[in-house]
Amino acid sequence: MSSSVAGPDCCGGLGNIDFRQADLCVMTRLLGYVDISDPHFVAAVLAITFNPLFWNVVARWEQKTHKLSKAFRSPYLACYFLGCVILLLNFLRSHCFTQAMLSQPKMESLDNPTAYRAGLALLGVGSVFVVSSFLALGFTGTFLGDYFGILKEARVTTFPFSVLDNPMYWGSTANYLGWAIMPFTAEIYRQKASQSRKRS
Numbered sequence: 436m437s438s439s440v441a442g443p444d445c446c447g448g449l450g451n452i453d454f455r456q457a458d459l460c461v462m463t464r465l466l467g468y469v470d471i472s473d474p475h476f477v478a479a480v481l482a483i484t485f486n487p488l489f490w491n492v493v494a495r496w497e498q499k500t501h502k503l504s505k506a507f508r509s510p511y512l513a514c515y516f517l518g519c520v521i522l523l524l525n526f527l528r529s530h531c532f533t534q535a536m537l538s539q540p541k542m543e544s545l546d547n548p549t550a551y552r553a554g555l556a557l558l559g560v561g562s563v564f565v566v567s568s569f570l571a572l573g574f575t576g577t578f579l580g581d582y583f584g585i586l587k588e589a590r591v592t593t594f595p596f597s598v599l600d601n602p603m604y605w606g607s608t609a610n611y612l613g614w615a616i617m618p619f620t621a622e623i624y625r626q627k628a629s630q631s632r633k634r635s
Contacts, residue, residue, distance in 0.1 A: 468540050479535035482528040490521050494582035503583070510583040511575065518578030536615055550616055557613030564606025567595045577603070 470476060494517070497503045503513035544550075569577050571593055575585045595602035 468542050470539055473535065473538050475531065475534040475538040479528075479531040482524075482531040486521070486524050486528055489524065490517070490579065493517060494579040498582040510580075510585055514575050514578060514580050514583045514585060518574055521578055532611065532614065545616060554613040554616035557609045557616070559613075561606040561609030561611075561613060564595050564599070564602040565610065568603040568606065571596060 493503075497513070497517075501510075503517065504510040507513040507516060571591050572587075574580075575583070576587060576591070580586070595606075599605050
């Protein structure tokens, strides 16, 4: 069985693509910085996957059945309860993510002040988007109040929604990316300082 795949003759006449000749060097090098057998890594992946799945399933279930609203005898109390559960799950996810970043192999190319500053900048921008989104939406708007029938008078169009459609998701992504860069450099500098103290 051939591993060649016929493709459109574009971009200078690529015709047939032979995947056996693909350069997997870059992917191999990147995977060298991920230890998928690390329990911290597994816990982080599970937390990152579980959280949005959980709150989307619960919110849709509530929208169809109103069981939480009935149990709490108020859609507001039910929404506050779900919001608190989501916050606790997010704290757990952040803890798992931090532990995974600290236990994974270190990327030496990030061993410089520029990478550290880039991580700080991403955290700053991400935090602005997350906090401003929360302030614009309020607690119930942030934590799926619309699934409980708690709607705003009109769609929010002020900052940061005037800049991005999903500022909280983009902000969270920027936070985690910045966070992923910073432990690498912070740990490397900590190790360097420890080694220099041992020498002197």
